[in-house]
Amino acid sequence: MTATMSHAATSPVVAIRAGRIRRARRRTIASLVLAALLVVLAAAMLMFGNTFYTPAQVWGVVVGQDVPGASFTVGTLRIPRLLAGVLAGIAFGVAGSTFQTMLRNPLASPDVIGITSGASAAAVFSLVVLHWSAGATTALALLVGIATALAIYLAARGGESTGGRLILIGIGIGAMLDAVVQFLVQRASEWDVSVAMRWLTGSLNGVQPDGLWPLIVGVVVLVPIIVAVSRALRALELGEASATALGVRVAATRVVLIVAAVALACVATASTGPIAFVALLSGPIATRIVGPGAPAIIPAGLVGACLVLAADLIGQFAFDTAFPVGVITGIVGAPYLLFLLIRMSRNGGSS
Numbered sequence: 480m481t482a483t484m485s486h487a488a489t490s491p492v493v494a495i496r497a498g499r500i501r502r503a504r505r506r507t508i509a510s511l512v513l514a515a516l517l518v519v520l521a522a523a524m525l526m527f528g529n530t531f532y533t534p535a536q537v538w539g540v541v542v543g544q545d546v547p548g549a550s551f552t553v554g555t556l557r558i559p560r561l562l563a564g565v566l567a568g569i570a571f572g573v574a575g576s577t578f579q580t581m582l583r584n585p586l587a588s589p590d591v592i593g594i595t596s597g598a599s600a601a602a603v604f605s606l607v608v609l610h611w612s613a614g615a616t617t618a619l620a621l622l623v624g625i626a627t628a629l630a631i632y633l634a635a636r637g638g639e640s641t642g643g644r645l646i647l648i649g650i651g652i653g654a655m656l657d658a659v660v661q662f663l664v665q666r667a668s669e670w671d672v673s674v675a676m677r678w679l680t681g682s683l684n685g686v687q688p689d690g691l692w693p694l695i696v697g698v699v700v701l702v703p704i705i706v707a708v709s710r711a712l713r714a715l716e717l718g719e720a721s722a723t724a725l726g727v728r729v730a731a732t733r734v735v736l737i738v739a740a741v742a743l744a745c746v747a748t749a750s751t752g753p754i755a756f757v758a759l760l761s762g763p764i765a766t767r768i769v770g771p772g773a774p775a776i777i778p779a780g781l782v783g784a785c786l787v788l789a790a791d792l793i794g795q796f797a798f799d800t801a802f803p804v805g806v807i808t809g810i811v812g813a814p815y816l817l818f819l820l821i822r823m824s825r826n827g828g829s830s
Contacts, residue, residue: 506769506778513768513781517565520788524561525553527796555688563686563751564787564804566694568761570747572783573702575758576765576775577740580716581733585819586646588758589744593653595758597627598748599679600656603663606678607671613690617749621693624745627652628737681754681805683791690750697746701739702780708735709776754790754805756812757783786811 525537532549539546540553575588589595601623605616631652635645664675677684705712711732714722719729744758765778790807 509768510778517781517785521561523792524788525557559686559688560683562691563683564791565784566698567747567751568784568787569780570698570743571757572761572779573705573776574740574744576762576779577705577736579762580712581736583716585763590758592646592649594624594628594741594744595748595753596653596656598624598745599753600659602749603660603675607663607667607675617693620749621745625741628741678752680803681752682803693746694750697743701743704739706776755809757786757808760812
């Protein structure tokens with residue numbers, strides 16, 4: 480009798496532990512598969528182009544050997560482009576997943592709620608009016624992006640549905656900032672317009688190694704911060720009351736997550752332009768891959784990097800005319816955004 484009662488009491492605990500082990504195993508396998516796919520896409524980006532280089536030649540350049548022809552093309556042109564794509568994809572993916580999880584809404588990504596619009600307006604102003612360097616442009620985009628996020632957050636405070644208010648207010652502010660961008664482009668010179676438009680579409684063209692440092696520092700510093708508080712992020716997904724009951728310092732955690740995610744999105748936007756919908760798509764795709772109830776921050780970053788590299792390869796080689804990476808991600812992401820809006824309207828505004 481006692482043994483039976485003990486077994487009945489411990490069986491739910493065993494089931495919970497088994498579920499955690501299964502989710503952890505699935506998350507690990509999914510992350511490894513995504514990492515392997517990223518390696519394949521990276522190798523393709525380094526090998527293919529106007530001139531094809533074998534894996535041996537590419538590896539020689541990577542390890543520092545002098546390979547005739549390949550050393551310049553791969554080392555100077557393709558590797559910076561690859562790094563920009565991987566780092567920007569990770570930044571957009573992690574930032575988007577963080578906002579979507581924290582606000583419990585699939586629409587809550589930096590490109591939808593206006594944060595990247597603030598960074599874009601600042602970067603265009605820096606490029607076409609001030610003619611600042613890449614480093615100064617990144618710094619201005621970061622500051623204005625954070626200021627935009629703060630303005631959206633302050634305007635959305637109060638009321639019963641802060642998340643929904645934040646998204647609607649963010650969309651409105653983003654529309655105003657997009658109008659500012661259009662005004663700046665119309666007033667710019669012909670040369671400045673071409674630079675701004677190439678940047679606004681979201682492109683890896685013309686990436687310089689020196690311009691990658693802000694993006695490298697941002698990803699190396701900010702992604703570990705978000706991963707470190709990912710358990711609290713999962714608690715916030717249950718709601719503020721539940722997170723507080725679980726011992727999460729809701730206000731402080733929100734500030735850390737918002738600042739880190741906004742900074743990631745702004746640094747990526749300043750480096751490659753606002754690559755459309757990568758932040759919106761990465762989180763839901765990663766969640767479907769790893770399954771519900773498992774942290775999806777790292778998988779979302781890997782998905783974002785894979786999306787950017789795959790879109791860049793398609794844009795370069797799938798058509799007679801080369802297209803920037805943002806055009807391809809926009810073609811993929813726009814139908815998904817419409818699907819989300821239709822589904823949410825049918826569910827009465829819930830996700």
